[in-house]
Amino acid sequence: MVYSGNASVKYLAYLVKRNLEDPMYLPSGELGDIVHFIESSPLGPSDQVMILLSEECQSRIPALIEALNARSIGFFGAVFPGLIEGRNHHRSGAIVQVLPFDHPPELIHLDPTDETWRGSPPDVPETSPSPVTICVFVDCLAHNISGLLSMLFNRYANSVHYFGAGAGNGELRKEPSIFTNEGVFQNAAVVAATSLGAAVRVRHGWKRSTGPFVATRTHKNRIQELNWEKAGLVYQRILQRDMAPPISQDNFFHATKEHPFGIEKEGQEDVVRDPIQITDNGELVCLSDVPENSVLHVLHGDHDSLVNAAGEAVDACGAAIATKPNICLISDCYSRALMLDNDFSKELNVVADRIEKAGYSCSPEGVLALGEIASDGEQLPEFFNKTFVVALLHE
Amino acid sequence: MNNSSYPIARDIQLLYELSLSLGRTLELDSCCNDFLSVLLARKNISYAAVWIQGHLLLGGESPDEARLVFALPRARACETSLPVSHPALGLHQEQFYRRISWEDPRYQSQICERSLEKGTLAVLRLGDLGWLRLLSLDSSSLSDRELLKLRNVVEKFTTTIQAALLHQRIVHEISERKRSEEERAYLERQVQHAQKLESLGVLAGGIAHDFNNLLVGILGNAEIALSLLPGSMPAAESIHSIINASEKAAGLCRQMLAYSGKASYVVRPMDLGDMLLEILALMKVAISKKITIQDRLETGIPQVSVDATQMHQVTMNLITNASEAIGDRAGTITLSTGMLELSTEDLAHLQPGTDISAGTYEYFEISDDGCGMDGETCSKIFDPFYSTKFTGRGLGLAAVLGIVRGHGGAIGVESRPEEGTTIRVFLPVKDGKRPTEQEPLAVGVTEPSESKATILVVDDEEIVLGVAKAILQRGGYEVLGALGGTQALDFFHRDQSRINLLIVDLTMPDISGYDVFTRIREVRQDIPILLCSGYDEHDTMRKFTGHNLTGFIHKPYSARQLLDKTRAALDMQDENIRERPQSLGD
Numbered sequence: 001m002v003y004s005g006n007a008s009v010k011y012l013a014y015l016v017k018r019n020l021e022d023p024m025y026l027p028s029g030e031l032g033d034i035v036h037f038i039e040s041s042p043l044g045p046s047d048q049v050m051i052l053l054s055e056e057c058q059s060r061i062p063a064l065i066e067a068l069n070a071r072s073i074g075f076f077g078a079v080f081p082g083l084i085e086g087r088n089h090h091r092s093g094a095i096v097q098v099l100p101f102d103h104p105p106e107l108i109h110l111d112p113t114d115e116t117w118r119g120s121p122p123d124v125p126e127t128s129p130s131p132v133t134i135c136v137f138v139d140c141l142a143h144n145i146s147g148l149l150s151m152l153f154n155r156y157a158n159s160v161h162y163f164g165a166g167a168g169n170g171e172l173r174k175e176p177s178i179f180t181n182e183g184v185f186q187n188a189a190v191v192a193a194t195s196l197g198a199a200v201r202v203r204h205g206w207k208r209s210t211g212p213f214v215a216t217r218t219h220k221n222r223i224q225e226l227n228w229e230k231a232g233l234v235y236q237r238i239l240q241r242d243m244a245p246p247i248s249q250d251n252f253f254h255a256t257k258e259h260p261f262g263i264e265k266e267g268q269e270d271v272v273r274d275p276i277q278i279t280d281n282g283e284l285v286c287l288s289d290v291p292e293n294s295v296l297h298v299l300h301g302d303h304d305s306l307v308n309a310a311g312e313a314v315d316a317c318g319a320a321i322a323t324k325p326n327i328c329l330i331s332d333c334y335s336r337a338l339m340l341d342n343d344f345s346k347e348l349n350v351v352a353d354r355i356e357k358a359g360y361s362c363s364p365e366g367v368l369a370l371g372e373i374a375s376d377g378e379q380l381p382e383f384f385n386k387t388f389v390v391a392l393l394h395e
Numbered sequence: 396m397n398n399s400s401y402p403i404a405r406d407i408q409l410l411y412e413l414s415l416s417l418g419r420t421l422e423l424d425s426c427c428n429d430f431l432s433v434l435l436a437r438k439n440i441s442y443a444a445v446w447i448q449g450h451l452l453l454g455g456e457s458p459d460e461a462r463l464v465f466a467l468p469r470a471r472a473c474e475t476s477l478p479v480s481h482p483a484l485g486l487h488q489e490q491f492y493r494r495i496s497w498e499d500p501r502y503q504s505q506i507c508e509r510s511l512e513k514g515t516l517a518v519l520r521l522g523d524l525g526w527l528r529l530l531s532l533d534s535s536s537l538s539d540r541e542l543l544k545l546r547n548v549v550e551k552f553t554t555t556i557q558a559a560l561l562h563q564r565i566v567h568e569i570s571e572r573k574r575s576e577e578e579r580a581y582l583e584r585q586v587q588h589a590q591k592l593e594s595l596g597v598l599a600g601g602i603a604h605d606f607n608n609l610l611v612g613i614l615g616n617a618e619i620a621l622s623l624l625p626g627s628m629p630a631a632e633s634i635h636s637i638i639n640a641s642e643k644a645a646g647l648c649r650q651m652l653a654y655s656g657k658a659s660y661v662v663r664p665m666d667l668g669d670m671l672l673e674i675l676a677l678m679k680v681a682i683s684k685k686i687t688i689q690d691r692l693e694t695g696i697p698q699v700s701v702d703a704t705q706m707h708q709v710t711m712n713l714i715t716n717a718s719e720a721i722g723d724r725a726g727t728i729t730l731s732t733g734m735l736e737l738s739t740e741d742l743a744h745l746q747p748g749t750d751i752s753a754g755t756y757e758y759f760e761i762s763d764d765g766c767g768m769d770g771e772t773c774s775k776i777f778d779p780f781y782s783t784k785f786t787g788r789g790l791g792l793a794a795v796l797g798i799v800r801g802h803g804g805a806i807g808v809e810s811r812p813e814e815g816t817t818i819r820v821f822l823p824v825k826d827g828k829r830p831t832e833q834e835p836l837a838v839g840v841t842e843p844s845e846s847k848a849t850i851l852v853v854d855d856e857e858i859v860l861g862v863a864k865a866i867l868q869r870g871g872y873e874v875l876g877a878l879g880g881t882q883a884l885d886f887f888h889r890d891q892s893r894i895n896l897l898i899v900d901l902t903m904p905d906i907s908g909y910d911v912f913t914r915i916r917e918v919r920q921d922i923p924i925l926l927c928s929g930y931d932e933h934d935t936m937r938k939f940t941g942h943n944l945t946g947f948i949h950k951p952y953s954a955r956q957l958l959d960k961t962r963a964a965l966d967m968q969d970e971n972i973r974e975r976p977q978s979l980g981d
Contacts, residue, residue: 157470295408
């Protein structure tokens with residue numbers, strides 16, 4: 001670490017002791033395995049354990065919290081539809097990572113009825129000469145995620161890099177998915193500020209196919225009108241032109257998985273918005289907010305361009321750091337993985353290849369997320385959809 | 396990376412979205428947030444801030460000062476106020492924007508934010524209102540073309556800010572007006588309440604006065620009747636009952652007079668702590684055993700000048716109420732004393748109707764953890780005849796307030812339902828209104844007179860006149876009775892050589908007791924005159940200071956009291972005559 005602190009010394013010792021090639025992925029996700037792994041790690045008093053849990057292991061959370069609290073181990077984590085470990089992705093198991101923190105993670109409750117929240121994000125060291133990294137895991141079905149991200153941006157600006165993911169299950173059931181020593185929570189986010197530096201990059205590889213369309217009437221993540229017409233009708237017409245089957249509530253994902261929306265962002269790829277549902281009255285529900293009067297394009301997925309985009313993100317991320325990273329965290333979209341299907345392995349191989357090619361000893365690990373969070377601090381952090389985010393954490 | 400083939404279409408999309416982000420609200424903060432959030436979300440801009448000339452903002456006066464009203468992200472904002480001449484805001488008269496790169500040596504002098512070490516900074520004019528500062532790490536995002544592209548939408552943004560500022564001012568003025576109206580209404584309510592209390596005081600005082608006259612008749616006649624009856628007569632017991640009931644009625648009258656502030660005071664220096672402990676010792680038997688008494692009496696505070704009897708009544712009433720508020724439950728009554736500086740603001744929270752000024756006051760406080768009161772009950776407890784007790788007459792706390800007001804003090808009450816009540820009595824330490832110390836008239840035991848002195852009794856109430864005459868005649872005096880001031884002056888001018896003493900009622904409809912007294916004194920300085928009233932002796936005596944008033948009889952009086960006062964006044968007159976120098980005696 002470039003600034004002083006006991007945490008950095010401890011973390012160095014931890015890294016020396018730990019073989020970085022050791023898998024952090026625990027395939028069973030059994031309580032005993034997770035606890036044993038953590039207990040065998042050289043934990044310092046300011047270290048926190050980040051636990052990325054597969055949806056399959058969700059039922060073990062209360063016992064896990066009890067076991068770790070009994071051992072006075074500080075931790076935070078979230079549930080995801082899948083996990084990434086090296087060149088593989090899994091529907092089960094857990095990824096456990098010990099990270100140094102100057103301040104314990106903070107839980108923020110997002111009110112499901114209005115745009116308020118309770119709790120305040122953790123402090124970050126003001127004396128740090130370079131930005132530290134905050135990890136944000138948020139219940140993907142919570143209200144006002146964009147408001148939360150604006151609040152974090154107003155609080156930290158460019159003194160941090162932002163990395164995170166939307167948590168939940170693949171069926172989008174409303175269930176608690178965020179956990180800390182305090183318990184397991186729905187409509188909540190956990191914000192943790194590790195003292196490690198990072199480079200964070202975002203790519204998706206989607207291309208514009210049709211547009212522009214104006215989202216003339218929206219409410220948060222619901223597009224009610226496109227070009228002053230029922231959004232569902234307009235979207236249906238667009239998809240029919242691309243020979244997609246007629247959309248319904250039952251086949252919505254399969255009919256639309258290759259046709260998300262994109263919002264213009266100067267100098268960058270469009271910001272992707274993934275429609276996940278059509279309502280009875282023809283509104284399109286997206287995973288993230290769509291601002292009213294924003295101009296949208298319908299995008300089209302090309303497997304190769306998507307896979308290559310992930311590789312580009314790793315390259316760009318590597319180019320942004322001067323030292324070798326210790327940890328490579330991935331937040332890749334769950335629906336992107338579903339859409340790529342068998343080609344998703346290609347994406348993970350490309351990512352692993354680029355990491356190896358760069359000579360980094362760390363292995364990619366991360367989550368299949370329901371919305372991806374990223375910013376280098378110079379831009380408002382976004383809650384992306386169908387996008388690939390990579391963070392290379394370094395001392 | 397943007398695959399749009401038509402840059403102009405891209406520009407239109409941005410301007411469309413920016414334009415429609417304007418005018419959604421008239422609230423300044425939201426209006427800036429709506430516009431700048433879109434700008435940062437769509438363009439490659441890292442920081443945006445709006446500065447407005449100080450004199451256009453609420454509370455801002457100087458046209459030479461600019462203030463930061465909005466920044467996104469806020470964490471980057473550092474300075475919040477700058478002189479308008481600061482290089483960070485400088486623009487030539489006709490300039491819409493200017494731009495500076497971090498490589499320019501002047502860049503650092505134009506930075507008033509943190510973490511803006513590199514990039515390109517643009518300052519855009521917001522009409523005559525202020526400035527918009529934008530920072531991007533990508534210089535092309537703030538190129539001439541990009542900035543000119545924003546000109547129209549920034550002008551619209553300026554108009555929106557202008558409307559928001561106007562709205563802010565109007566809302567402020569309306570709020571101020573509303574606040575001032577509420578304040579005036581509050582003061583009016585206070586004045587009305589004070590007037591109501593004053594009217595009640597006058598009413599209570601009037602009733603007490605009339606009742607006192609009636610009680611003089613009842614008590615006097617009962618005493619005369621009793622003296623005429625042999626003790627063994629069965630009627631004697633009934634007459635004793637009449638006297639007892641009349642004395643209780645006289646007690647009620649005293650409470651009404653206390654409320655009206657017209658009770659009689661005899662003040663002397665007293666230690667508040669000693670007084671509380673003294674009363675507590677008396678009352679311990681009457682307080683439930685489940686109640687714990689705590690005292691937090693401050694030592695070393697100066698004595699206050701109070702009427703001990705009246706203050707005992709205040710303390711007893713308050714301790715009784717505290718005990719009743721706790722009831723049968725276990726609880727605590729806390730007694731405390733101290734000194735406090737009351738500000739004008741503090742005075743507003745005291746019971747209305749007290750006319751005290753800011754300054755240092757001593758206080759004693761009685762608090763309980765009993766049932767407490769809601770706001771409505773709390774606002775009425777000092778109203779006469781208001782009671783929450785089944786058998787209460789509603790005069791206890793009314794009298795307390797009257798007595799405290801009579802001492803130039805005030806009362807503060809804090810109470811919450813189910814939490815308890817604290818009543819704090821403030822008394823002036825110095826330079827405050829307080830009753831002047833008045834020595835009670837020295838009276839001795841009086842035997843029936845043998846001097847055959849002639850006494851002129853003056854009262855507009857026939858019943859009072861009759862009783863006084865009967866008592867004095869039975870005391871061995873010759874008595875002339877005058878029904879009112881006019882008749883009294885006639886008698887006096889006709890028979891003044893016969894008259895040895897005048898007993899004059901103070902309140903009479905034709906000529907007041909004061910006027911009768913003054914006119915007689917114009918003619919005769921040597922004749923003793925006793926004034927008689929149900930009102931406060933102290934107040935009355937003060938009015939006659941330096942006018943050679945012989946004494947005062949408080950109504951209702953007993954036969955013994957009237958005879959004692961009469962004898963004392965005549966003895967004083969005899970003494971004066973004996974002490975008069977011989978040359979003047981002739």
